[in-house]
Amino acid sequence: MNEIEINHSTDVSDLESSFAERLRSLIGDGSVSAFARKVALSESLIRKYLKGSEPSLARANQIAQQFNVSLEWLATGCGYMYRQAEVVDSSALALARALVTSAVQPNIAEHDQLTIIVSVYQHLRAHKKADGYLDELAARQFVEHLIDAKAG
Structure with a gap:
């Protein structure tokens, strides 16, 4: 056989x-x-x-x-690595928008403002605590740093 x-x-x-x-x-x-x-x-x-x-x-x-x-x-290992756009952290996005809107100078272009908002949103998401806490003080300092960098 x-x-x-x-x-x-x-x-x-x-x-x-x-x-x-x-x-x-x-x-x-x-x-x-x-x-x-x-x-x-x-x-x-x-x-x-x-x-x-x-x-x-x-x-x-x-x-x-x-x-x-x-x-x-x-x-x-299948599919896309990153989540699709519908998985947006609404609280982080709202805080990022509020912080940037209140701190931005009128002479900063809209595109630059949006870039700063996205950067702050990503910063908030990266540093979000397990309990959902968003560190507003650290984010505010990050906003100031970004605005200073755009101005300089």
């Missing part, structure tokens, strides 16, 4: 990245400790995920929301 050899190996380049690899891409050059604090999970749990353990749906969603990435991409 002839045996047929089946090759079960798969070319690594054809495989989608693992959860651990996608997690590493979110951590980037930062520390695992800082990442864990930002997503409000223990450092040991993040290290476990980096070694290949898969998170629960709730924990994966917690990470995805904090980094504004698609849960589908984080969990499976």
Whole structure:
């Protein structure tokens, strides 16, 4: 009887990245400790995920929301990395707009004002606390820095 050899190996380049690899891409050059604090999970749990353990749906969603990435991409590697535009943090956007509108000089072009609003929005999202707290004081200082940079 002839045996047929089946090759079960798969070319690594054809495989989608693992959860651990996608997690590493979110951590980037930062520390695992800082990442864990930002997503409000223990450092040991993040290290476990980096070694290949898969998170629960709730924990994966917690990470995805904090980094504004698609849960589908984080969990499976499929789809777009970043969430689509309909996932806008309304409170962060409203605060960014209010801070910039109240601080901007009339001689700054509308395009530059919009650029500053987007920058402040991104700053607020990046520094948003796990409980949803938006640091208005830090954002106000960031607005002043951006306006000074535009003026200078």
